[in-house]
Amino acid sequence: MTELIWDGKYDKDGRRVAPLRIALPFQTVETVNESAQQRQRAFDLFGGGQDPEWRNRLIWGDKKYVLPALLPEFAGKVDLVYIDPPFDTGADFSFQVQIDGEGFTKEPSVIEQKAYRDTWGRGLESYLQWFYETLILLRELLAPHGSVYVHLDENAAHYAKAVLDEVFGQDNFQREIVWRIGWVSGYKSAAKNWIRNHDVILFYVKDRGNFVFNKEYVPYPQSYVRRGANSRVERKGLPDRGCLERQSFRVRSEG
Missing domain, CATH: 3.40.50 (Rossmann fold)
Known part of the structure; x- marks a missing residue:
């Protein structure tokens, strides 16, 4: 390898x-x-x-x-x-702030440096x-x-x-x-x-x-027909795609 x-x-x-x-x-x-x-x-x-x-x-x-x-x-x-x-990323999570028209750099605290910095010595x-x-x-x-x-x-x-x-x-x-x-x-x-x-x-x-x-499943839409079949197939359903809209499946209508 x-x-x-x-x-x-x-x-x-x-x-x-x-x-x-x-x-x-x-x-x-x-x-x-x-x-x-x-x-x-x-x-x-x-x-x-x-x-x-x-x-x-x-x-x-x-x-x-x-x-x-x-x-x-x-x-x-x-x-x-x-x-x-x-x-x-090389970021140390300091950032610029404006107070009364003057710019200041907010440096991370000791705890923030330890917990969140993304800089590396070598x-x-x-x-x-x-x-x-x-x-x-x-x-x-x-x-x-x-x-x-x-x-x-x-x-x-x-x-x-x-x-x-x-x-x-x-x-x-x-x-x-x-x-x-x-x-x-x-x-x-x-x-x-x-x-x-x-x-x-x-x-x-x-x-x-x-x-x-x-694996999580969601029920088939009512209009779903398995390709090549004349009736609804008895299976678990469609794999749950989480963030996708549940009704956004492309289906084949009966008839």
């Missing part, structure tokens, strides 16, 4: 640089109490196979430390991962190493039937797919999902270029022969 190489992927002895594996303890800052009815409903929906005392958790921290800390409890147990990582090489280490740990967390969805844009998606192929295997790539992100208007239409109007979500599984995918 073709391998994407970047500065920092291997050490001076030719060994791959592994992710940090310090399992720091979590500290509980706040606990939200639920009613017994709410808790049972959530457990019925999402808690299959979990300890009854298990709780949903919102974790604040750097993934460099959070992911290794999750491994002792959740390695091989996570069904689904969706990540929206930095897009390697540029693309730093970004790819960060992404590679993240995927290694996420794969270890996934259950054998688990799936991962990675949301990116044109800045990094093509590099990310090469890294995902390496970590998860080319055969475990399932789909590239095109996500329309807005309407064609304003500055987008004024750009001297093709209009960028979508992001992509890369869908991979841990084992292509053993993953879970629950």
